[in-house]
Amino acid sequence: MNTIISATGLSKIYTRGAEQIKAVNNVDLEIQSGEFVAFMGASGSGKTTLIHLLGCLDTPSTGTLTIAGKEVFAAEKSLSEKKLTKVRAELFGYIFQKFYLIPTLTVKENIMLPFAFYKKPGLHQDAVTMARRLGLEHRLNHLPKEISGGEMQRVAIARALINKPRILLADEPTGNLDTKRSDEITEILHDLNRGEKLTIILVTHNPLLASHASRKLELRDGQLISE
Numbered sequence: 001m002n003t004i005i006s007a008t009g010l011s012k013i014y015t016r017g018a019e020q021i022k023a024v025n026n027v028d029l030e031i032q033s034g035e036f037v038a039f040m041g042a043s044g045s046g047k048t049t050l051i052h053l054l055g056c057l058d059t060p061s062t063g064t065l066t067i068a069g070k071e072v073f074a075a076e077k078s079l080s081e082k083k084l085t086k087v088r089a090e091l092f093g094y095i096f097q098k099f100y101l102i103p104t105l106t107v108k109e110n111i112m113l114p115f116a117f118y119k120k121p122g123l124h125q126d127a128v129t130m131a132r133r134l135g136l137e138h139r140l141n142h143l144p145k146e147i148s149g150g151e152m153q154r155v156a157i158a159r160a161l162i163n164k165p166r167i168l169l170a171d172e173p174t175g176n177l178d179t180k181r182s183d184e185i186t187e188i189l190h191d192l193n194r195g196e197k198l199t200i201i202l203v204t205h206n207p208l209l210a211s212h213a214s215r216k217l218e219l220r221d222g223q224l225i226s227e
């Protein structure tokens, strides 16, 4: 097996006035390439904070974090912002509960967004291919307001995959969808993991989505309590 994420003693402490909130408290975790890990737990248990740390979207307070062999955080220090940007762009795709599509851009332009700041040969063709894979080929020139919620989340998935990430990170990806659309997104994520061995790390309350995970981990008060 091939470890893609390794964390030890990972913590994130917020200070609110005199109060200290240990949003993530001393988490040890190893994730293998190709795994599908689902984090579960009550609201406020630290799920979002933890996956933001694992995805290099937020900086830990203490601990160590190694991603694809790169030490991202250790000895109270992060990689430089420039190197972190590279890790995010090359290794990760991100999906959120709110789709965060840009309302003034078309579906195709939204899918190409991760490459807004540098040119990539073949990008337009890649966007069309990705749209086709997600059943969006007839929506390429539509604006987000002209498509359904399920289609919006599929656009967000296409955008998350356009850089060919090794790890897909998702925070409650079906949280804003009805059952039918949730089941579609669940099927897409399941296929990506099974078919392409994409590593998936997500937070979900959706039992069907969680049932496809190779590992379910529960958080309580910032701590991992079970495997």
Ligand SMILES: Nc1ncnc2c1ncn2[C@@H]1O[C@H](COP(=O)(O)OP(=O)(O)O)[C@@H](O)[C@H]1O
Binding pocket: 014, 015, 016, 021, 022, 023, 041, 042, 043, 044, 045, 046, 047, 048, 049, 050
């Ligand atoms: N930016 C922040 N500042 C202060 N406290 C925060 C911040 N973000 C999250 N928290 C707190 O950290 C804890 C974990 O939050 P979160 O990771 O969002 O949990 P979950 O995603 O499981 O609902 C909560 O007590 C929350 O209020």
Ligand SMILES: [Mg+2]
Binding pocket: 047, 048, 049
């Ligand atoms: Mg959350």
